[in-house]
Amino acid sequence: MNTSVSQNQRVLSGMRPTGLLHLGHYHGVLKNWIELQHSYECFFFVADWHALTTHYENPSIIAQSGIDLVIDWLAAGVNPGSSTIFIQSRVPEHAELFTLLSMITPLGWLERVPSYKDQQDKLKDMDLSTYGFLGYPLLQSSDILIYKAGHVPVGEDQVAHVELTREVARRFNHLYGKEIDFEEKAQIAIKKMGKKNAKIYNNLLKRYQEQGDGEALSVGHALLDSQQNISIGDKERLVGYLEGGGRIILPEPQSLLTASPKMPGLDGQKMSKSYNNAIALRESPKQIEKKIKTMPTDPARIRRTDAGDPEKCPVWQLHQVYSSDDLKKEIIEGCTTAGIGCVDCKRHIIDSILVELKPIQQRAKDYQEDLASVENIINEGCEEARDVARDTMEEVRKAMGITLR
Numbered sequence: 466m467n468t469s470v471s472q473n474q475r476v477l478s479g480m481r482p483t484g485l486l487h488l489g490h491y492h493g494v495l496k497n498w499i500e501l502q503h504s505y506e507c508f509f510f511v512a513d514w515h516a517l518t519t520h521y522e523n524p525s526i527i528a529q530s531g532i533d534l535v536i537d538w539l540a541a542g543v544n545p546g547s548s549t550i551f552i553q554s555r556v557p558e559h560a561e562l563f564t565l566l567s568m569i570t571p572l573g574w575l576e577r578v579p580s581y582k583d584q585q586d587k588l589k590d591m592d593l594s595t596y597g598f599l600g601y602p603l604l605q606s607s608d609i610l611i612y613k614a615g616h617v618p619v620g621e622d623q624v625a626h627v628e629l630t631r632e633v634a635r636r637f638n639h640l641y642g643k644e645i646d647f648e649e650k651a652q653i654a655i656k657k658m659g660k661k662n663a664k665i666y667n668n669l670l671k672r673y674q675e676q677g678d679g680e681a682l683s684v685g686h687a688l689l690d691s692q693q694n695i696s697i698g699d700k701e702r703l704v705g706y707l708e709g710g711g712r713i714i715l716p717e718p719q720s721l722l723t724a725s726p727k728m729p730g731l732d733g734q735k736m737s738k739s740y741n742n743a744i745a746l747r748e749s750p751k752q753i754e755k756k757i758k759t760m761p762t763d764p765a766r767i768r769r770t771d772a773g774d775p776e777k778c779p780v781w782q783l784h785q786v787y788s789s790d791d792l793k794k795e796i797i798e799g800c801t802t803a804g805i806g807c808v809d810c811k812r813h814i815i816d817s818i819l820v821e822l823k824p825i826q827q828r829a830k831d832y833q834e835d836l837a838s839v840e841n842i843i844n845e846g847c848e849e850a851r852d853v854a855r856d857t858m859e860e861v862r863k864a865m866g867i868t869l870r
């Protein structure tokens with residue numbers, strides 16, 4: 466277990482600006498982000514370089530989608546007062562870390578990431594046999610490690626990327642976490658904790674290193690976490706010392722999988738722009754009504770008088786997302802006895818979606834009419850992010866011996 470004492474309460478996540486957000490993003494990702502803001506220090510960013518790995522032939526969509534993305538986040542409830550919102554390319558340190566990490570990342574690690582082949586097979590109309598696309602997950606690792614994020618909220622398809630990030634961090638710490646005078650510095654740091662705590666620490670160290678006592682390790686982490694007298698650098702050193710390695714410069718992040726089930730699209734498959742079954746957050750009420758009204762239903766319900774089976778109907782899946790238990794009971798009863806028609810059944814869904822989207826669309830409109838305030842939020846976020854990224858890069862350069870300046 467590799468934890469950084471100070472930064473593991475930081476959350477980082479990004480989205481690629483390749484089009485408008487839809488209800489699948491809202492239910493699957495954004496609601497989770499908004500929730501996380503209450504318990505963590507959150508960094509959310511527009512991954513425009515990542516978008517370029519697939520859209521390099523037609524990049525014009527990236528700039529506009531980037532602004533729209535931020536507007537949608539804000540409209541959905543991402544709070545710029547508590548979260549840092551920024552643009553990847555405005556923090557060029559990500560690219561520097563990407564370059565440095567590429568020196569120590571075996572090619573096989575990247576070739577084995579499942580999304581590499583999967584996406585190449587799926588996006589047949591794009592030539593993805595580029596160096597940039599192969600490096601996609603390592604760029605993502607740099608995004609994460611440069612903020613020393615402890616938690617990365619991602620979908621299942623991204624877990625392998627976080628896993629790669631952990632491996633790269635481990636390799637980095639193994640190669641560069643060993644200061645020549647590490648032992649000596651660790652001893653000095655132990656003394657700085659005071660006699661009593663030093664004794665406790667040394668005891669825990671012994672218990673963990675000699676007996677592999679896992680509890681001693683977690684008690685040790687807690688002890689270090691609570692120290693006020695020593696610097697962050699010393700804490701990281703002592704975490705590393707406790708774990709029997711060198712200093713942890715780049716802490717390993719964890720994936721935070723979203724618990725929410727997949728948002729069904731208009732055809733019952735997972736909602737996705739590429740399946741053409743999505744409802745955009747900015748879609749007009751009229752258009753939404755039309756899309757739901759033309760949704761397929763149980764094919765056996767040809768006439769109003771035919772009974773139906775909700776299990777065979779994509780509208781029913783939307784009731785799972787939007788309707789109360791009482792209403793769901795009513796729908797099952799009505800559908801299976803032909804007591805209600807599909808039009809009535811769909812009306813509930815239309816109403817729920819419109820109620821959900823109304824405040825979001827209103828806020829999006831307000832932001833669109835006040836782009837200057839969106840730019841301000843982005844500028845501030847970029848500066849905040851850059852401060853953190855600069856600090857990490859100083860440490861990284863020093864550790865790797867890039868000191869010719």
Ligand code: TRP
Nearest residue numbers: 477478479480481512515605608
């Ligand atoms: N690859 C992510 C996606 O397609 C976007 C992304 C880029 C990201 N960098 C990241 C997500 C860092 C989390 C952390 O969804």
Ligand code: SF4
Nearest residue numbers: 773778780800807810
């Ligand atoms: Fe589907 Fe509702 Fe029609 Fe039943 S009544 S088939 S659940 S739309």
